[in-house]
Amino acid sequence: GAVVSQHPSRVICKSGTSVKIECRSLDFQATTMFWYRQFPKKSLMLMATSNEGSKATYEQGVEKDKFLINHASLTLSTLTVTSAHPEDSSFYICSASAIAGGRNEQFFGPGTRLTVL
């Protein structure tokens, strides 16, 4: 099946630094990638939708200057948390959308746990 990887799986950083999270579709080309944020024991909150080669579409309330998304190719999207603060600590999950065999499905990465000290 389709595999989506995220790197790193865990990151701990100091307040004020920037952190980059990569999302890769390993065996398929993803027309669209989604970034979600998940708080402890909560559901996923969609942050943004990105299409290769175009600007990401951010959900209401998500600061685009703080959460920079770059979708450089059909297999790679990156989320950069700029000037991270403790309230940015969360589990970040990406998903990649692929059309295969007439089906249009989303495949999820394993997530990245960010802890900001």
Next chain:
Amino acid sequence: GNSVTQMEGPVTLSEEAFLTINCTYTATGYPSLFWYVQYPGEGLQLLLKATKADDKGSNKGFEATYRKETTSFHLEKGSVQVSDSAVYFCALTILGGAGNMLTFGGGTRLMVKP
């Protein structure tokens, strides 16, 4: 707008017990419905889906039937195992495919004891 409501957990069951996790939805348009499972420390995996009314999705002993009249998509399993312990998310998308934006329910944590 679109929304998904799930029963709050945690749901604690003994092994081989019957499982039901309720899910209801509201949607502007004709949704496709999904159940995803998240094991500890991992991302989400698609468990099953249904794309039209009266469809039944099934996988790994889990089932859910798309009920348009009650706007529900309840998840059931006849005999749970310890390995089923996870968080289950009900979700919907409009335009008929998971490649489009998903709206998730709050998630229900299932704990199965031996």
